[in-house]
Amino acid sequence: LVYWPNGQFEIGGNMSDKKVWLVTGAGRGMGLDIAKAVLAAGDNLVATGRNTDKVAKALGESANLLVVKLDVTNPSDAEYAAKAVLDRFGRIDVLVNNAASFYAGYFEELSSEQMERQLAASLIGPMNVTRAFLPIMRKQRSGKIISISSSAGFGGFAFGSAYAASKFGLEGWMESVQTEVEPFGIQTMIVNPGFFRTELLTEESTNYAKAYIQDYNEGREQQHAFWKAQNGQQSGNPAKLAQALIKLASQKEMPHRFIAGADAIGTAEQKVALLQQQIDAYRGLSTSLDYDS
Numbered sequence: 001l002v003y004w005p006n007g008q009f010e011i012g013g014n015m016s017d018k019k020v021w022l023v024t025g026a027g028r029g030m031g032l033d034i035a036k037a038v039l040a041a042g043d044n045l046v047a048t049g050r051n052t053d054k055v056a057k058a059l060g061e062s063a064n065l066l067v068v069k070l071d072v073t074n075p076s077d078a079e080y081a082a083k084a085v086l087d088r089f090g091r092i093d094v095l096v097n098n099a100a101s102f103y104a105g106y107f108e109e110l111s112s113e114q115m116e117r118q119l120a121a122s123l124i125g126p127m128n129v130t131r132a133f134l135p136i137m138r139k140q141r142s143g144k145i146i147s148i149s150s151s152a153g154f155g156g157f158a159f160g161s162a163y164a165a166s167k168f169g170l171e172g173w174m175e176s177v178q179t180e181v182e183p184f185g186i187q188t189m190i191v192n193p194g195f196f197r198t199e200l201l202t203e204e205s206t207n208y209a210k211a212y213i214q215d216y217n218e219g220r221e222q223q224h225a226f227w228k229a230q231n232g233q234q235s236g237n238p239a240k241l242a243q244a245l246i247k248l249a250s251q252k253e254m255p256h257r258f259i260a261g262a263d264a265i266g267t268a269e270q271k272v273a274l275l276q277q278q279i280d281a282y283r284g285l286s287t288s289l290d291y292d293s
């Protein structure tokens, strides 16, 4: 079902107690699993994507479904989506910033254009969408924003400088916004998945840097082999993650962070231990930097 709004809207027009969700990148991967889980829970869904035919085909018909074109890198798409949601449902309860891409490669071999495209999709994209929906949530004095980060949101890794930069950025932004919008009844949750079996590591979603620096030849070969071998073998089941998100979003208070998957917990625990070790190693020097008075 593709719905074209007439540009008129009214907040509070929908008196139903079904929640209204918007999911970005709902045509495939984790976004599709989240979208299916929302419909299965009986809630209303605004499923968005760059290609609305693809999204509509993936989800089939449902009275609770509105499909809207939303390329997250385009702020006017985001504003249009916000108007379409108000026009059709009169409110927004849960916004899921899911869409992202993966630019893989050594930092020196990633072009500045690739870095910009990574940040545009995975960092600026969620900002564009959230900026369009916050005025509605503030007016409602309610709303939940779920941003899908990664274990790359708290730990960098070789070949992942672009992706990790986008996810670290996403987290710094989301944590800051959380404190700004909390007074208006708006909650945020960062989700850190480990490896989940989606389409992220397929050619459609993963873009490799151009190989041209000889010093990296050996490592690059191993990296390519690793990432290609991971595709289809990831242990995480995105349908189960989708169910977990439905559960968390239905709580009165969502956690500010949800670490998804035993592998992601392992990465988080390593990071916590490393930070503690880094604090302890130079505590004396760190705490000796104030003015003497």
Ligand SMILES: NC(=O)c1ccc[n+]([C@@H]2O[C@H](COP(=O)([O-])OP(=O)(O)OC[C@H]3O[C@@H](n4cnc5c(N)ncnc54)[C@H](OP(=O)(O)O)[C@@H]3O)[C@@H](O)[C@H]2O)c1
Residues within 6 Å of the ligand: 024, 025, 026, 027, 028, 029, 030, 031, 049, 050, 051, 070, 071, 072, 073, 097, 098, 099, 100, 101, 121, 125, 148, 149, 150, 151, 192, 193, 194, 195, 196, 197, 198, 199, 200, 201, 204, 205, 234
């Ligand atoms: N799978 C994992 O192991 C894993 C681990 C950690 C975090 N994550 C995160 O989970 C989220 C979902 O990823 P996934 O694993 O489901 O990947 P995926 O299967 O590759 O799906 C990516 C989705 O994002 C959409 N997308 C990409 N660029 C977009 C844009 N500019 N505007 C709108 N939609 C766009 C894609 O739509 P198109 O069909 O139009 O390309 C697709 O629907 C991402 O934030 C990812 O970083 C995934």
